[in-house]
Amino acid sequence: MPELEDRPANHGVHNLSVGEDSAGQRLDNFLVRELKGVPKTRLYRALRKGEIRVNKGRVKADYRLAAGDSVRIPPLRRPSPSEPTPLPRYWVQQIGLRVVYEDDSLLVINKPSGLAVHGGSGLSFGLIESLRQLRPADRYLELVHRLDRDTSGLIMIARRPAMLRELHRQLREDKVDKRYLALVAGKWPASLRVVEAPLEKNVLQSGERMVRVAREGKRSVTEFTVVERFDGATLVEAKPVTGRTHQIRVHARHAGFPLLGDDKYSDERSVALTRALGLQRLFLHARSLRLLLPESGPLALEAALDPDLENILNKLRN
Secondary structure: OOEEOOOOOOOOOEEEEOOHHHOOOEHHHHHHHHOOOOOHHHHHHHHHHOOOEEOOEOOOOOOEOOOOOEEEEOOOOOOOOOOOOOOOHHHHHHHHHOEEEEOOOEEEEEEOOOOOOOOEOOEOOOHHHHHHHHOOOOOOOEEOOOOOOOOEEEEEEEOOHHHHHHHHHHHHOOOOEEEEEEEEEOOOOOOOOEEEOOEEEEEOOOOOEEEEEOOOOEOOEEEEEEEEEEOOEEEEEEEEOOOOOOHHHHHHHHHOOOEOOOOOOOOHHHHHHHHHHOOOOOOEEEEEEEEEEOOOEEEEEEOOOOHHHHHHHHHHHO
16 A cells, blocks of 8 residues: 655645555556545646656656655645445445456456446546445455446456556457447448547537547557348447547447447437437447456456347347
């Protein structure tokens, strides 16, 4: 665990020394964990302004920490200690029923649609905060990767620092095979197997986060395979080779076949079909994971479509 190099009054500057258990973790995730109660918007602002520094230098939020790094923490106002926000019974039940895999180092959840992976931006809790409340005996629970709030399906949570570092390495080296099912508007061509288009994040004046194809964006590649065809729609399997925000959704829209139920990257055709089918959510589901566990070897997991999505497919079949 991090150790305080100095421990001044609550409102003073202090430094955190990064321990072995936090090596390899993103700086923003480390700060959220260590500075519980400080709004994420305040943490990111402190990073942009250089108030938070590592080894006396400016760094970005995605900086990977190393053991022994010294993190400068400025005076940050925290709310008074209080009981955590009570979790709605619905989410408690859902999370309890959706554990797909568990061992001493790894937890895999079939995340329900509508539950964010973490709190922030007006949300008092997400999947990770819920798990920490539901599993107080687990002293270490960290997201390995992320899913959009409206996306359902398999998500990995590390229960040991070594597992987090190992899975981050596998993700960087494209050793984790992640497959999604998506329902798109239109007739996806069987010949369109790969969409490669650079993606750039963009924050609107309203604060909404959008992603667009841009020449100066980061390299982004998604592989697509047709699974089933319907009148006016296609069920496709998507494999993100790179892991950019909203990648599958933006690449499908860029190819001319937006996902049904997508309120950010839709067109008139997808909106009309979504309404006609009565679809109430994004049709995107993280269906399968394949990876190599350090001690036990290959692991292959699958999560079936939620009943609401399966009902939509049955409507199209009929």
